[in-house]
Amino acid sequence: MITEPRLLLTVGEPSGIGPDICLQLASHALPTGVLLIGDLHCLRRRALTLGLSLRLEPWQEGDPWPVPENSVLHVLDVPLAQPCRPGHLDVANAPAVLATLDKAMHLLRAGAADALVTAPVHKGIINDAGIPFTGHTEYLADACDRPEVVMLLAGRGLRVALATTHLPLSKVAAAITREGLERTLRILHRALREDFALLRPRILVAGLNPHAGEGGHLGHEEQDIIAPVIAVLRGEGLRVSGPWPADTLFTPRLLEDADAVLTMYHDQGLPVLKYHAFGEAVNITLGLPIVRTSVDHGTALDVAGTGRAEGGSLLRALDVAAEIVRNRRAVAR
Structure with a gap:
């Protein structure tokens, strides 16, 4: 056998x-x-x-x-x-x-x-x-x-998952909902536990807008969708934090306390991952x-x-x- x-x-x-x-x-x-x-x-x-x-x-x-x-x-x-x-x-x-x-x-x-x-x-x-x-x-x-799966790329110690995948940028905001984001985070959390053997995975969640919405001055998705979902999951004991401004999220100080990062769209997270580990990274379909x-x-x-x-x-x-x-x-x- x-x-x-x-x-x-x-x-x-x-x-x-x-x-x-x-x-x-x-x-x-x-x-x-x-x-x-x-x-x-x-x-x-x-x-x-x-x-x-x-x-x-x-x-x-x-x-x-x-x-x-x-x-x-x-x-x-x-x-x-x-x-x-x-x-x-x-x-x-x-x-x-x-x-x-x-x-x-x-x-x-x-x-x-x-x-x-x-x-x-x-x-x-x-x-x-x-x-x-x-x-x-x-x-x-x-x-x-x-129908609910998650794209994750991993390489050189960095894991980046996507809340949306192959969508025109003009359609991204409408595709981010409380229900969908919660499902994505649950799939990611479960995969980190079962597929990567991380018992208590730590997930950083990016905001959608510049400066994570700047308190509502640059967009409301962080206040209306992303933060409430994070609050629900944290209330269940999941180690999820954010929404973090995407322009400072991928810094060593934050990443050293993370097992994965969830970004809101394809070109928000993957350029960083590919700059970090192109040629050695792996694309994994979760869920x-x-x-x-x-x-x-x-x-x-x-x-x-x-x-x-x-x-x-x-x-x-x-x-x-x-x-x-x-x-x-x-x-x-």
Whole structure:
């Protein structure tokens, strides 16, 4: 019986660096079994382009789970509609990209795997193919019938979660409600306890407006929504504080007393996190019944097939996925 976490890895957009960084795994001593899901022919061609010496073995449902082996990767083949070229998007291949996620979800639901790690996809080409798509987070939330999920990025000791994700800035304020913010904080608190083994996590909450609203002179969301939610949770014993002005929230004095920061929108928190740990950070979806992690970067079409792609974030995403699986198992015992 395999006791180590069984990790699925979707290759992502085939014309981007997803295949490159996935193939790089063959040169690392992986601590647990990893199964790639993508086009086997595309991966073999990319390995030749990059001059990589490795063996790609086809895997089918029902086969024994792959075990780590030097210079060997196992692949569940999901064929593309058209041959892929590094750096050149093709709308015809967009359905196959999503099919890798669907295949992964099938294996997870069947209990054949323990966690999903995703290489980056290209949202634009999927939408150009006529498929509404805002991102992995939302797609997997819908697949799991969990409309309330939370995006968390973590790297070099900093964890940043988002109250809203892929929204135009003009729609952010209306999307922040007492009910939604409370659900987000509860999901974050639970994940810090169960997925990261932090018994009494400390969460800092950012304000929405400059200077956290300046006492109502620069906006009322802090007074009307954010502060009341924090008060409710603190009354239950949760270690939540704020709303803090976002321009001073990410300072060492405050962060040394925090396990995570909740920011109100995508570009309020992620620029800081990526400046701090880009290339080593991990994207984690909280609130799902499955474990899902991803890289902290995009498809990097200009780098695909050149040998310049760096796979540090993917390696870290695999490590974090395995860690969360182990922590959840410990909670369940």
